[in-house]
Amino acid sequence: MNRIGKLLLALIMIITGCSRFNPMPLPEMSATLETGESVPVEISTYSWGAKELYGGPWEAMEEKDPEIIPGGSTINIQFDSTPDSILIREHFSKYKFKDITDSNQFNIPDDKGTYIYGVMATWKKGSAIYALKIQVE
Numbered sequence: 411m412n413r414i415g416k417l418l419l420a421l422i423m424i425i426t427g428c429s430r431f432n433p434m435p436l437p438e439m440s441a442t443l444e445t446g447e448s449v450p451v452e453i454s455t456y457s458w459g460a461k462e463l464y465g466g467p468w469e470a471m472e473e474k475d476p477e478i479i480p481g482g483s484t485i486n487i488q489f490d491s492t493p494d495s496i497l498i499r500e501h502f503s504k505y506k507f508k509d510i511t512d513s514n515q516f517n518i519p520d521d522k523g524t525y526i527y528g529v530m531a532t533w534k535k536g537s538a539i540y541a542l543k544i545q546v547e
Contacts, residue, residue: 434459437491439529439540444484449477451540454528458536467528467541468504476545481520485527485542488514493531501526522546 436458441449454470456463479485487496498516499507507528510516518525529540 434535436461436538437489437493437531437533439531439538440488441529441542442486442488443479444486449479449485449542449544450474451529451542454539454541456536456538458538466501466504467499467526467539468501470541471526471543474543476524476543478547479518479544481518481522481546483518484515485518485544486515487529489531491533493533495532497530499528499530501528518544518546520546 436453436456439451441451443449452470452474453463454465454467487498495512496514497512498510500510501507510527516527524543524545527542527544529542531538531540
């Protein structure tokens with residue numbers, strides 16, 4: 411086989427291999443209050459199949475308007491595909507955060523202020539971090 415034939419064969423193998431790669435969509439997350447009211451969520455980071463996005467909850471939400479929520483509320487987290495693990499963190503800056511819980515719900519403080527949370531979830535296919543920004547008045 412000549413050089414051009416080998417290149418064409420390699421190209422066909424690459425295209426065929428890529429067409430067999432059927433990426434599963436990134437799982438969607440929803441956040442709701444105990445009243446059923448929805449809390450806006452943004453994706454901040456993921457590594458899913460062959461796709462990646464870098465950034466953290468602080469960067470994703472820094473310029474966003476917060477959702478006003480009553481102090482002491484409970485936020486429930488749900489995914490359209492059950493993760494193998496979950497970790498919720500409160501973010502104080504780009505690099506400073508505190509682990510809150512490894513369950514699918516957490517309580518908002520009673521103290522007035524703006525809060526940014528990151529929800530890190532992992533599956534066999536990859537991982538993702540979702541972000542929420544809330545304000546207690």
